[in-house]
Amino acid sequence: MIARSRRAAPVLVCRKCLKRSDEGRDVRRALKSELKASKRDGTKPAKLVMTGCFGLCPKNSIVLASGASLTRQEYVLVADRDQVPRALALLDGERGE
Template sequence: MSKKPLLRALELRRPGPVLVCRKCLKRMANGGKLRRRLKASLKQRSAGQKKGRARLVFTNCFGICPKDAVVTASAATFARGELLLIRDCSEESIEKAIATLF
């Protein structure tokens, strides 16, 4: 009988997720608009790529709790030891945030 390995590494089929604090998003005045714009920007960014788009994953509190900002993170920002705070939902700030997250 052959034994299966205990650990196995798999290649991701899509870019890593973008983590968004659910509590910060709810407290922000334009939280729904920010969520929609982040999602649309991720879709637009991945339009010409072979892999699928990165997903927005809503998490519990990161423990920072800034006023009037949303805490976001991705694998790239975690590797740099950073978290990203988004203060407004303008197109310019969303584009800068997406560029920083990847």
């Protein structure tokens, strides 16, 4: 049996990075509000899912991922809340350079 969600794919964020970062609280709030604002008609907004360590451990950034980005073996690093909209666009499948 296959079940399909009525919700957009979740965004994964490293709990350890959020806790360590000075901007962690602001980035988390920005992520949640951007996910709510970007919901499509007929679907629920994507969930923000806290995960364990991805093993990258950047000094001043927070690691984000999605199912699509993990398939491409890509992670997105966010240092502050201003980078959140671009990060979510990259997670959706837009290729960064």
